[in-house]
Amino acid sequence: xxHFDRVPAGSPGTGEIIPIMRIGDTLLVALQGELDDxxxxxxxxQLTMEVARTHAKGTLIDVSGLGVVDSFIARVxxxxxxxxxxxxxxxxxxxxxxxxxxxxxELGVPMGHLDTALNAEQGMALLRRLRADGNxxx
Amino acid sequence: MAIELAEPTAVVVAVASEAxxxxxxxxxxxxxxxxxxxxxxxxxxITAGSELARNILTYATxxxxxxxxxxxxxxxxxxxxxxxSDEGPGIEDLDAAMTDGFSTSGSLGLGLPGSxxxxxxxxxxxxxxxxxxxxxxxxRR
Numbered sequence: 001x002x003h004f005d006r007v008p009a010g011s012p013g014t015g016e017i018i019p020i021m022r023i024g025d026t027l028l029v030a031l032q033g034e035l036d037d038x039x040x041x042x043x044x045x046q047l048t049m050e051v052a053r054t055h056a057k058g059t060l061i062d063v064s065g066l067g068v069v070d071s072f073i074a075r076v077x078x079x080x081x082x083x084x085x086x087x088x089x090x091x092x093x094x095x096x097x098x099x100x101x102x103x104x105x106e107l108g109v110p111m112g113h114l115d116t117a118l119n120a121e122q123g124m125a126l127l128r129r130l131r132a133d134g135n136x137x138x
Numbered sequence: 139m140a141i142e143l144a145e146p147t148a149v150v151v152a153v154a155s156e157a158x159x160x161x162x163x164x165x166x167x168x169x170x171x172x173x174x175x176x177x178x179x180x181x182x183x184i185t186a187g188s189e190l191a192r193n194i195l196t197y198a199t200x201x202x203x204x205x206x207x208x209x210x211x212x213x214x215x216x217x218x219x220x221x222x223s224d225e226g227p228g229i230e231d232l233d234a235a236m237t238d239g240f241s242t243s244g245s246l247g248l249g250l251p252g253s254x255x256x257x258x259x260x261x262x263x264x265x266x267x268x269x270x271x272x273x274x275x276x277x278r279r
Contacts (some may be wrong), residue, residue: 037156071246071249103178103182105254107185108252
């Protein structure tokens with residue numbers, strides 16, 4: 001059973017809304033377009049709160065809509081993954097564009113420790129595996 | 139090898155706020171597309187530009203400076219040149235600033251050395267109170 005729940009996380013001042021969707025016990029946030037720093041940090045806070053509030057068992061962060069990820073945005077993405085993990089909920093970054101991947105590696109941003117997948121579907125599969133591993137470890 | 143302007147006009151973007159970073163990235167993308175750069179090269183140029191514009195906000199006096207974007211050519215090549223300038227306080231140790239992991243602001247220290255890896259040419263000139271100027275060029279392949 002999937003059920004959808006939209007929580008606006010955008011800044012009211014600019015009219016932007018970054019929805020956090022809930023699909024079953026998984027949260028999905030899709031970052032897209034031109035993000036300014038404040039919006040990125042706001043999404044980070046909102047997503048962490050939302051994981052705690054909904055007791056989500058996993059989080060997918062879809063970045064396929066980002067044509068550019070500089071070191072600041074990359075760092076915030078890595079940080080939100082770490083925060084959500086601390087809450088006990090695995091997070092997977094999906095859909096990094098090839099040009100962005102090439103650029104991040106050359107820029108030297110450490111992203112290798114993140115769990116990533118090509119798209120949302122493979123991300124969901126990876127989340128299931130991470131959860132199964134987590135259960136076995138307990 | 140001399141670089142000359144391919145067009146007499148430049149696009150100038152004030153860099154003084156987070157919103158200007160977005161504007162700087164949009165301007166770089168538009169000019170990179172106009173110069174015919176491929177997607178990966180566009181992305182590299184814009185990302186390097188984003189790092190350098192952010193440096194202005196982090197380090198420059200009054201957190202303000204300017205980005206100037208030009209269409210350039212050299213012999214048979216065409217490309218985009220972006221010049222980031224501010225009015226101080228300058229970079230104390232340029233060699234250190236170009237080293238991976240060096241930072242005076244608590245960042246990862248990737249801005250300058252990382253940006254250099256993303257573009258074809260980069261020059262940094264810093265003269266104390268007269269500020270810092272970083273010029274990057276990305277050529278069409």
